Amino acid sequence: xxxxxxxxxxxxxxxxxxxxxxxxxxxxxxxxxxxxxxxxxxxxxxxxxxxxxxxxxxxxxxxxxxxxxxxxxxxxxxxxxxxxxxxxxxxxxxxxxxxxxxxxxxxxxxxxxxxxxxxxxxxxxxxxxxxxxxxxxxxxxxxxxxxxxxxxxxxxxxxxxxxxxxxxxxxxxxxxxxxxxxxxxxxxxxxxxxxxxxxxxxxxxxxxxxxxxxxxxxxxxxxxxxxxxxxxxxxxxxxxxxxxxxxxxxxxxxxxxxxxxxxxxxxxxxxxxxxxxxxxxxxxxxxxxxxxxxxxxxxxxxxxxxxxxxxxxxxxxxxxxxxxxxxxxxxxxxx
Amino acid sequence: xxxxxxxxxxxxxxxxxxxxxxxxxxxxxxxxxxxxxxxxxxxxxxxxxxxxxxxxxxxxxxxxxxxxxxxxxxxxxxxxxxxxxxxxxxxxxxxxxxxxxxxxxxxxxxxxxxxxxxxxxxxxxxxxxxxxxxxxxxxxxxxxxxxxxxxxxxxxxxxxxxxxxxxxxxxxxxxxxxxxxxxxxxxxxxxxxxxxxxxxxxxxxxxxxxxxxxxxxxxxxxxxxxxxxxxxxxxxxxxxxxxxxxxxxxxxxxxxxxxxxxxxxxxxxxxxxxxxxxxxxxxxxxxxxxxxxxxxxxxxxxxxxxxxxxxxxxxxxxxxxxxxxxxxxxxxxxx
DNA sequence: ACTTTATTCTAAATCGGTTTCGAACTATCG
DNA sequence: CGATAGTTCGAAACCGATTTAGAATAAAGT
Numbered sequence: 001x002x003x004x005x006x007x008x009x010x011x012x013x014x015x016x017x018x019x020x021x022x023x024x025x026x027x028x029x030x031x032x033x034x035x036x037x038x039x040x041x042x043x044x045x046x047x048x049x050x051x052x053x054x055x056x057x058x059x060x061x062x063x064x065x066x067x068x069x070x071x072x073x074x075x076x077x078x079x080x081x082x083x084x085x086x087x088x089x090x091x092x093x094x095x096x097x098x099x100x101x102x103x104x105x106x107x108x109x110x111x112x113x114x115x116x117x118x119x120x121x122x123x124x125x126x127x128x129x130x131x132x133x134x135x136x137x138x139x140x141x142x143x144x145x146x147x148x149x150x151x152x153x154x155x156x157x158x159x160x161x162x163x164x165x166x167x168x169x170x171x172x173x174x175x176x177x178x179x180x181x182x183x184x185x186x187x188x189x190x191x192x193x194x195x196x197x198x199x200x201x202x203x204x205x206x207x208x209x210x211x212x213x214x215x216x217x218x219x220x221x222x223x224x225x226x227x228x229x230x231x232x233x234x235x236x237x238x239x240x241x242x243x244x245x246x247x248x249x250x251x252x253x254x255x256x257x258x259x260x261x262x263x264x265x266x267x268x269x270x271x272x273x274x275x276x277x278x279x280x281x282x283x284x285x286x287x288x289x290x291x292x293x294x295x296x297x298x299x300x301x302x303x304x305x306x307x308x309x310x311x312x313x314x315x316x317x318x319x320x321x322x323x324x325x326x327x328x329x330x331x332x333x334x335x
Numbered sequence: 336x337x338x339x340x341x342x343x344x345x346x347x348x349x350x351x352x353x354x355x356x357x358x359x360x361x362x363x364x365x366x367x368x369x370x371x372x373x374x375x376x377x378x379x380x381x382x383x384x385x386x387x388x389x390x391x392x393x394x395x396x397x398x399x400x401x402x403x404x405x406x407x408x409x410x411x412x413x414x415x416x417x418x419x420x421x422x423x424x425x426x427x428x429x430x431x432x433x434x435x436x437x438x439x440x441x442x443x444x445x446x447x448x449x450x451x452x453x454x455x456x457x458x459x460x461x462x463x464x465x466x467x468x469x470x471x472x473x474x475x476x477x478x479x480x481x482x483x484x485x486x487x488x489x490x491x492x493x494x495x496x497x498x499x500x501x502x503x504x505x506x507x508x509x510x511x512x513x514x515x516x517x518x519x520x521x522x523x524x525x526x527x528x529x530x531x532x533x534x535x536x537x538x539x540x541x542x543x544x545x546x547x548x549x550x551x552x553x554x555x556x557x558x559x560x561x562x563x564x565x566x567x568x569x570x571x572x573x574x575x576x577x578x579x580x581x582x583x584x585x586x587x588x589x590x591x592x593x594x595x596x597x598x599x600x601x602x603x604x605x606x607x608x609x610x611x612x613x614x615x616x617x618x619x620x621x622x623x624x625x626x627x628x629x630x631x632x633x634x635x636x637x638x639x640x641x642x643x644x645x646x647x648x649x650x651x652x653x654x655x656x657x658x659x660x661x662x663x664x665x666x667x668x669x670x
Numbered sequence: 671a672c673t674t675t676a677t678t679c680t681a682a683a684t685c686g687g688t689t690t691c692g693a694a695c696t697a698t699c700g
Numbered sequence: 701c702g703a704t705a706g707t708t709c710g711a712a713a714c715c716g717a718t719t720t721a722g723a724a725t726a727a728a729g730t
Contacts, residue, residue, distance in 0.1 A: 003451075005685095005686055005687080006686065006687060006688095007686075007687090015709075015710085016709070016710045016711075017686090017687080017688095017710090018688080018689080018709075018710055018711080018712090019708085019709060019710070020687095021687065021688060021689085022688090022689090022709090025688085027689095029707070029708060029709075030708070030709080031707080031708060031709090034708085034709085048448055048451055048452055049452065049686085049687075050391070050452075050454075050685085050686050050687065051387075051452050051453055051454065052386075052387045052388075052390035052391040052396070052454060052685085052686080052687090053387075053391050053685070053686035053687040053688090053715090054686080054687055054688080055387035055687095055715095056385070056387040056388050056391055056685090056686085056687075056688095056714095056715045056716065056717085057686085057687055057688045057689085057714075057715050058687090058688065058689095058715085059715080061387070063435075075417070075418070075421035075422075075425075076411050076417035076418070076420060076421040077414055077417055077418055077421065077613065079412055082410070082411035082412055082417055083410070083411070083412055085411060086410035086411040086412065087410075089436055089438075090410075093436075093438040098435055098436065098453065099435065099436045100398075100433055100434065100435045101424055101428075101433065101434045103424075103428040113383055116338075116383055117383055117384065117385075117386050118386055118433065119385075119386065119387060252617055255617075278412065278614070279613070279614050279617065282587055282590075282614060282617075282618055283617055283618060283619075284618075284619060340715095340716055340717080341716065341717060341718095342716075342717095350679075350680085351679070351680045351681075352680090352716085352717080352718095353679075353680060353681080353682095353718080353719075354678085354679060354680075355717095356717065356718060356719085357679090357718090357719090360718085362719095364677070364678060364679075365678070365679080366677080366678060366679090369678085369679085384716085384717075385715085385716050385717065387715085387716080387717090388685090388715070388716035388717035388718085389716080389717055389718075390685095390717095391684095391685045391686065391687085391715090391716085391717075391718095392684070392685050392716085392717055392718045392719085393685085393717085393718065393719095394685080
């Protein structure tokens with residue numbers, strides 16, 4: 001008898017399989033005595049339910065899919081995303097859900113089909129490409145989703161307080177005496193537009209007008225794009241005295257470029273990032289940046305997702321904003 | 336008709352479910368004509384097999400478990416490990432396998448039970464704690480395993496050419512004129528002992544004798560431990576001129592400590608790491624280190640695992656060593 | 671024309687649980 | 701004491717596929 005089934009237990013206890021199932025799942029119509037007997041026997045026999053059988057019958061898997069794509073191909077080495085996923089995983093496990101990676105390459109065509117095939121109860125979407133057809137289809141499917149760092153109407157999202165973060169960084173620069181502030185921002189997404197408004201809010205509060213050529217777009221998490229933007233900025237007749245980068249990782253591109261241009265940070269040019277990844281705190285000078293609370297974002301998003309799964313009818317879409325923190329490094333000079 | 340089943344197809348085509356199953360799975364006893372009809376209809380109806388049903392019957396899941404634990408709690412932010420996992424995931428998907436994270440906290444008691452519950456066809460073990468009972472039990476279970484960076488008798492492992500790597504680093508230091516070389520090495524594991532022998536080989540080739548107090552143990556991936564070891568070394572009456580660190584990440588601890596001691600790298604002290612993570616290439620000076628080919632390690636390990644799964648009888652345990660590469664930075668001075 | 675053989679298909683059992691509905695039994699009450 | 705209600709349990713259908721053993725048909729051989 002290789003693997004113990006409910007039938008084996010039922011025989012040993014002299015009851016029907018139905019009774020065993022009920023006893024093990026806490027149904028009310030089983031007497032205390034038999035329930036205890038059954039539970040004890042199950043323990044002794046090392047009974048382990050069969051996930052497939054259960055899933056087949058109940059049509060739920062206690063399995064959460066994670067769609068993870070980053071266009072820049074850095075994979076899990078993307079520190080912010082991997083931080084989110086890591087804590088999401090932990091939270092899911094704590095609540096009895098497993099995590100399966102969803103891909104479109106497995107031969108089932110698309111994310112949706114992959115999820116359906118594995119009967120994921122819900123999906124967490126961690127991506128930087130929300131325009132893709134695949135992601136859109138998934139979001140519009142019957143599968144409960146929670147989205148990180150993007151907002152889809154009628155769906156729950158979890159993101160940082162991007163307005164606040166961007167505002168805080170800008171304000172900090174201004175306090176340090178900067179007026180000529182350039183913003184290399186990511187491509188047009190809900191996150192970007194929030195960061196932009198934080199930026200503009202702070203500027204207009206201080207009556208600062210930012211010239212158009214100080215606003216450049218560079219893909220998130222792409223050091224090369226930021227390097228190029230940096231170059232452009234420093235070539236202007238009146239270059240900025242401070243540059244805001246799309247994220248810490250992109251900043252590395254800018255850093256290299258500034259090095260090449262023989263400009264030293266922060267004496268010749270001040271810089272700030274966004275994310276607060278570990279890397280930004282070991283480069284010299286330490287980067288002043290806004291820390292995104294990846295662990296919390298991952299945790300909250302799974303919490304929300306599971307709630308949505310378990311209360312499908314009553315659960316309502318929310319946009320959850322997680323506060324971050326301004327990290328003061330040494331990358332901004334007083335002028 | 337919410338979700339299309341084999342029965343729906345069978346009705347539409349006027350054949351039995353059995354025939355549909357066979358046609359879809361490439362059995363030989365189906366005529367070309369009906370096979371084509373069935374496949375076309377399946378397409379049209381957007382048929383998707385039910386993973387649970389299939390798994391229940393066949394007792395295989397096309398699902399690979401990943402056991403991932405790191406004692407230092409850095410989670411997926413552990414760049415080397417996450418690099419391995421990322422490429423493992425990609426390779427698995429390419430071959431039609433899904434990836435599920437295995438934890439012991441899900442309530443099924445142990446890794447083994449979790450794997451059995453989900454009927455993982457095989458498991459990839461990425462851990463830095465191979466002494467744990469849980470991991471041992473898993474390795475000794477009936478489930479096919481491939482282990483990263485550790486060797487269990489009779490099981491397949493994938494690791495870097497640690498002897499070579501350590502040898503190359505040491506040799507490089509010696510070429511640069513160093514004789515007083517300290518080695519902060521990780522705790523006793525098969526990987527560590529390989530690195531130690533690479534180190535000793537290089538030293539004895541050059542007739543260098545390393546005093547005992549130059550050999551310190553510090554947990555892998557633990558900057559604090561390395562910081563402390565660094566301090567001890569620099570307090571010696573004759574401190575070393577070069578320090579080898581357990582890994583790049585740990586080196587950061589050493590770097591901070593040297594900063595505190597007001598020693599500059601590489602003028603006052605030369606250092607090398609191990610791993611070649613991104614971080615080591617953005618700190619200044621760039622770290623000289625040995626790059627471990629995480630993508631290849633992940634890929635090869637999944638390849639081996641799937642082979643083991645699909646050829647259980649004939650497959651034989653192997654110890655696969657993946658070559659890395661010496662990365663020359665600016666952290667070693669000529670003396 | 672009658673086996674024999676090959677080809678193509680199907681009936682039905684099975685995997686291991688869950689769940690509905692009703693049976694059996696006990697306790698309660700008028 | 702008979703009817704009613706409440707408690708505890710089991711029979712059986714079912715989820716959606718796979719697979720064995722054999723039926724039906726067609727083709728080939730003697």
